[in-house]
Amino acid sequence: MFGLLRPVAAAHLWFSRRGVRGHRPVPAVDRDLPLTVVDRRLEAVDVVSLTLASGSDLPPWEPGCHLDVRLPSGLRRQYSLCGDPADRRTYRIAVRRVGEASAQVHSSVRIGDPITVQGPRTAFPLVGAGPHVFVAGGIGITPLLPMLRASPAGYLVYCGRSLDSMPFLDELADLRDRVRVLTGIPSAEEILSSAPAGASVYACGPPPMLDAVRAAWSGPVHFERFSPPPIVDGDPFEVQLGAGGPVVPVSGVESALTALRRVRPETVYSCGQGFCGTCRVRVLSTDDTFLPCTERATGRVVLDL
Amino acid sequence: MSEPNLVLAPRDVAFDWSAVPAHWVPGEPLVTHVMNTLHLVLPEGERWFVEVFGQALPHIRDERLRQDVIGFIGQEAVHAEAHQGAADHLAAQGMNPQPFIDQVSWLFRTLLGHRDLPAAVRHQWLLERLALIAAIEHFTAVLGRWVLEAPLESAGADPTMVDLLRWHGAEEVEHRSVAYDLYMHLDGRWSRRVRAMVVAGPVLGWLFARSARWLMANDPQRPGGPRLRDARRAARRGLLPSLPALLRATWRYLPPSYHPSADGGTEAAVAYLATSPAARAAAR
Ligand SMILES: Cc1cc2nc3c(=O)[nH]c(=O)nc-3n(C[C@H](O)[C@H](O)[C@H](O)COP(=O)(O)OP(=O)(O)OC[C@H]3O[C@@H](n4cnc5c(N)ncnc54)[C@H](O)[C@@H]3O)c2cc1C
Ligand code: FES
Ligand SMILES: [Fe+2]
Ligand SMILES: [Fe+2]
Numbered sequence: 120m121f122g123l124l125r126p127v128a129a130a131h132l133w134f135s136r137r138g139v140r141g142h143r144p145v146p147a148v149d150r151d152l153p154l155t156v157v158d159r160r161l162e163a164v165d166v167v168s169l170t171l172a173s174g175s176d177l178p179p180w181e182p183g184c185h186l187d188v189r190l191p192s193g194l195r196r197q198y199s200l201c202g203d204p205a206d207r208r209t210y211r212i213a214v215r216r217v218g219e220a221s222a223q224v225h226s227s228v229r230i231g232d233p234i235t236v237q238g239p240r241t242a243f244p245l246v247g248a249g250p251h252v253f254v255a256g257g258i259g260i261t262p263l264l265p266m267l268r269a270s271p272a273g274y275l276v277y278c279g280r281s282l283d284s285m286p287f288l289d290e291l292a293d294l295r296d297r298v299r300v301l302t303g304i305p306s307a308e309e310i311l312s313s314a315p316a317g318a319s320v321y322a323c324g325p326p327p328m329l330d331a332v333r334a335a336w337s338g339p340v341h342f343e344r345f346s347p348p349p350i351v352d353g354d355p356f357e358v359q360l361g362a363g364g365p366v367v368p369v370s371g372v373e374s375a376l377t378a379l380r381r382v383r384p385e386t387v388y389s390c391g392q393g394f395c396g397t398c399r400v401r402v403l404s405t406d407d408t409f410l411p412c413t414e415r416a417t418g419r420v421v422l423d424l
Numbered sequence: 425m426s427e428p429n430l431v432l433a434p435r436d437v438a439f440d441w442s443a444v445p446a447h448w449v450p451g452e453p454l455v456t457h458v459m460n461t462l463h464l465v466l467p468e469g470e471r472w473f474v475e476v477f478g479q480a481l482p483h484i485r486d487e488r489l490r491q492d493v494i495g496f497i498g499q500e501a502v503h504a505e506a507h508q509g510a511a512d513h514l515a516a517q518g519m520n521p522q523p524f525i526d527q528v529s530w531l532f533r534t535l536l537g538h539r540d541l542p543a544a545v546r547h548q549w550l551l552e553r554l555a556l557i558a559a560i561e562h563f564t565a566v567l568g569r570w571v572l573e574a575p576l577e578s579a580g581a582d583p584t585m586v587d588l589l590r591w592h593g594a595e596e597v598e599h600r601s602v603a604y605d606l607y608m609h610l611d612g613r614w615s616r617r618v619r620a621m622v623v624a625g626p627v628l629g630w631l632f633a634r635s636a637r638w639l640m641a642n643d644p645q646r647p648g649g650p651r652l653r654d655a656r657r658a659a660r661r662g663l664l665p666s667l668p669a670l671l672r673a674t675w676r677y678l679p680p681s682y683h684p685s686a687d688g689g690t691e692a693a694v695a696y697l698a699t700s701p702a703a704r705a706a707a708r
Binding site for chain 1: 429430431432433478483484485486487488489490491494495527528530531535536539541544545547548549551552553556609610611613616619623627634690691694695698699704707708
């Protein structure tokens with residue numbers, strides 16, 4: 120009965136032949152935003168904020184958006200926008216010193232320096248009328264700061280190791296009646312104790328905090344991770360770096376990316392969570408690709424490296 | 425929120441079909457089977473999307489669109505497998521859908537599959553199919569928005585099936601611009617876009633009608649043939665999308681200035697995904 124569709128396909132084929140004329144080459148689209156660092160502040164112990172501008176209006180963003188930042192060394196990392204979305208002239212990000220890229224931001228990015236970014240993009244949009252409860256752990260405050268301003272009745276629970284490690288406490292002063300600050304390692308029950316039933320929870324912070332909050336809240340939970348969740352029970356496998364290349368074993372508690380970086384420290388990656396595509400590599404002698412940060416294989420996978 | 429900023433990522437969902445009854449909208453065999461149609465058509469259809477988008481990938485000259493296309497491919501691949509699970513469940517309930525699926529498979533793999541053509545024509549054949557996918561994706565987004573709001577619970581529909589449809593619908597809404605943007609990036613000729621819609625609209629309608637008829641006829645409980653009257657009644661109750669609404673949506677696709685972001689729906693989609701049992705269990 121589907122044979123009826125043969126003439127339809129034939130027509131498309133006919134149009135394919137005819138379409139050769141009038142074909143135009145695809146123009147390359149440049150997504151790079153060349154910006155300049157116009158301000159740099161120490162916001163807390165080990166946290167520095169950068170204000171970036173280009174001299175003209177920047178692409179719009181909503182609370183929860185992040186930038187893909189290219190450091191002069193070539194490293195790419197994501198940083199959440201923590202300024203005011205209504206300010207179309209500048210972007211602000213805040214960076215905690217953790218490892219290689221963030222250390223470069225702290226040690227070598229100065230006012231007046233050029234910096235290239237892409238974005239903004241979001242995997243953490245603020246939706247609905249609320250009530251919204253925001254749960255921040257440490258540097259996880261960055262996406263939630265503009266969310267709190269965007270949600271007039273929103274409530275923030277801001278957790279940190281100690282007050283001097285928590286950025287932006289000063290900026291929250293005028294919102295004091297909508298903010299609760301907790302230090303140490305509070306339990307999920309304590310964090311959520313003032314959340315009204317039916318609230319949508321927005322959480323960003325260290326993995327144990329996110330796991331606890333997600334498990335404790337039965338209503339809607341939106342969350343963002345700055346670092347990949349720990350791998351606990353993966354199956355071990357092997358990656359080979361090119362035909363005849365070295366074989367790297369991947370244990371059940373690590374990603375292929377972690378294993379690759381042991382032998383090839385220069386392996387590029389960015390989000391570590393499978394959404395930015397930076398780490399993608401081709402699987403040899405197939406059309407398939409492989410994401411070392413999240414994908415697993417069985418047996419051995421031979422990569423085009 | 426301005427829609428195009430959303431990052432797309434697949435959610436590795438799993439569904440347990442064992443407790444889903446044959447007529448999962450109680451007393452509504454027609455509604456059940458019209459929606460079951462998705463399980464027969466989508467696995468092969470969405471695998472075809474994945475295949476065609478994979479062929480388009482090397483031609484993309486926009487880093488951001490490339491990321492979107494990769495996210496799209498990931499989401500559609502999971503959709504195909506999820507509906508496959510539901511199709512296998514139909515088979516386990518004594519309704520063997522394989523003869524019908526074989527035809528769908530022939531449609532996508534042979535009729536719309538790879539053709540041995542001179543390189544320049546082969547590229548145009550790729551563009552034709554991308555235009556078709558953009559048109560089909562217009563309907564999946566329309567249906568996605570519809571299913572997020574349809575009063576399925578109050579009709580007693582099975583919660584697992586409702587979650588499958590809504591999770592899928594929500595991701596269709598999330599990625600509704602990708603196929604359109606990809607077509608516009610690689611070709612963009614308006615005549616081809618409109619022509620693809622003129623074909624895709626009626627063919628999809630025909631395909632779904634055939635599939636629903638086939639399911640009704642092969643249902644071991646013998647619910648009788650599908651009647652237009654029953655479909656209209658179900659549409660009035662909100663349990664099926666209405667034909668006038670689908671025609672209006674088709675019309676909206678035609679102007680040269682159309683862009684899918686204008687249709688909205690992302691808020692409802694994101695909100696649903698934060699409560700969907702399958703999406704929550706899949707979140708890492
Ligand atoms: C969507 C998104 C938004 C982000 N927003 C911000 C932001 O606003 N501010 C910010 O400082 N960072 C943010 N990050 C994290 C940032 O992109 C980098 O991962 C971080 O700066 C570490 O990079 P690095 O090169 O310094 O460390 P690496 O050498 O890459 O990593 C060192 C180790 O630290 C872990 N790690 C990464 N981030 C943290 C953390 N916050 N706390 C503890 N361990 C961590 C990594 O998993 C790794 O094991 C965001 C990440 C994502 C995916
Ligand atoms: S590092 Fe982002 S996808 Fe692998
Ligand atoms: Fe889909
Ligand atoms: Fe889709």
